[in-house]
Amino acid sequence: MPNRIDQKFVSLRAENRSGFVAYITAGDPSLEATERLVPALAGAGVDVVELGVPFSDPLADGVVNQLGAQRALEAGTTLDKVLQSVRRIRLASDVPIVLYTYLNPVYIYGFEKFHEEAADAGVDGVLILDLPPDEIAANRELADKHRLKSIRLIAPTTPPARMEMIARTADGFIYYVSREGVTGEQTQLSDSIVGQVAEIRRHTNLPVAVGFGISTPEQAAQVARAADAVVVGSAIVRRMGECGDTPDFVDRVVSFVAPLAAAAHGARE
Numbered sequence: 024m025p026n027r028i029d030q031k032f033v034s035l036r037a038e039n040r041s042g043f044v045a046y047i048t049a050g051d052p053s054l055e056a057t058e059r060l061v062p063a064l065a066g067a068g069v070d071v072v073e074l075g076v077p078f079s080d081p082l083a084d085g086v087v088n089q090l091g092a093q094r095a096l097e098a099g100t101t102l103d104k105v106l107q108s109v110r111r112i113r114l115a116s117d118v119p120i121v122l123y124t125y126l127n128p129v130y131i132y133g134f135e136k137f138h139e140e141a142a143d144a145g146v147d148g149v150l151i152l153d154l155p156p157d158e159i160a161a162n163r164e165l166a167d168k169h170r171l172k173s174i175r176l177i178a179p180t181t182p183p184a185r186m187e188m189i190a191r192t193a194d195g196f197i198y199y200v201s202r203e204g205v206t207g208e209q210t211q212l213s214d215s216i217v218g219q220v221a222e223i224r225r226h227t228n229l230p231v232a233v234g235f236g237i238s239t240p241e242q243a244a245q246v247a248r249a250a251d252a253v254v255v256g257s258a259i260v261r262r263m264g265e266c267g268d269t270p271d272f273v274d275r276v277v278s279f280v281a282p283l284a285a286a287a288h289g290a291r292e
Contacts, residue, residue: 027119027147028172028195031070032230032251039291041247042070043284044232046123046256047276048091049074050100052268054108058115059273065118067277068284070252071232073150074109076102076124083125083152091260102128102137106144113145121148121174121195138169148172148195156192174198177223179215190227196252197223199233217249240286247290255283 035042045064049057061072077095081088102124109120122141129137129151141149149171156175172195177186179201190197201216220231233246234254243253262279266272 026170026172026195027117028071028121031119032196035070035251036230040288041250041290042230042232042252043068043243043287044071044073044121044234044252044254045069045259045280045284046073046075046088046234046254047263048077048088048095048260049105049108050077050095050098051091051260051263052094052272053098054100054104056268056272058108058111060276061112061118061120062116063273063277064280065116067281068288069118069280070284071119071121073121073123073254073256074105075256076105076122076128078125078128080127081125085257087257087261087264090264094264102132106140106146109141109144109146119147120145121150121172122146123150123152126151126154135169138171142170146171148174150174150176150198152176156189159192172196176200179219183222183226186223187226190223190229193227193229196230196232197227198254199223199231199250200235201233201237201246216246220249240282243283244286244290247287253283253287255280258283 031042047057047060064072075088075092077092077100079096081092173193174195175189175193176198177189177200199220216233220233223231230251232252232254233250234256237243237246237253237255238258243255246253259276259280262276266275
């Protein structure tokens with residue numbers, strides 16, 4: 024079966040549109056809410072959903088995403104339960120799903136077991152934030168082939184030679200972290216995005232998604248003119264925290280996300 028991520032980017036390129044990737048923390052405020060939210064986001068124009076697996080020590084995340092993970096953990100969310108939720112989401116939606124996680128939960132679960140069960144559940148890709156490509160080459164158990172697309176990160180400080188090495192171990196798409204530091208909303212985007220995306224494209228034919236700091240439709244449109252996809256996370260998670268487990272939780276989050284997706288899609292028109 025063709026991977027949903029690949030299919031989505033083929034479709035976007037045929038339509039000359041940039042995609043929109045929404046990050047949410049799985050289990051925030053509950054897994055039941057997550058299972059309702061994901062199909063609704065797809066209906067609002069989200070092309071790929073990144074499901075964050077809550078972890079107690081999320082070093083790459085700013086305070087907003089840390090609080091989202093804390094809420095999810097307090098609600099009893101575990102990696103196994105996230106995979107069960109994905110199975111239920113698949114009854115309602117075919118939106119591509121990427122699990123955004125740290126290595127510790129995956130390693131404890133069992134690296135091979137995780138990849139097999141995630142793929143069986145309907146996950147399409149995985150982004151393990153703290154797994155350097157050097158370690159994949161040095162540890163055979165981390166390099167085992169599996170059905171999930173391995174999304175890799177490239178940072179503003181990544182030199183061209185390392186970009187090439189990272190690109191060789193990636194598939195699905197490249198996630199370009201548009202600024203140094205942790206996740207979080209920013210009032211102004213980096214001036215280097217256009218040049219850095221162009222440099223990444225010298226080393227790979229994979230789509231390039233740009234995230235970190237994007238929080239408004241205007242910023243989404245600006246990034247979409249240079250990138251194959253725009254990623255928004257912290258701004259969405261902050262709204263999720265503000266909504267809490269209210270009856271109109273899904274509607275309130277979707278009303279925030281829909282203009283972001285529309286801005287990304289319309290940037291090249």
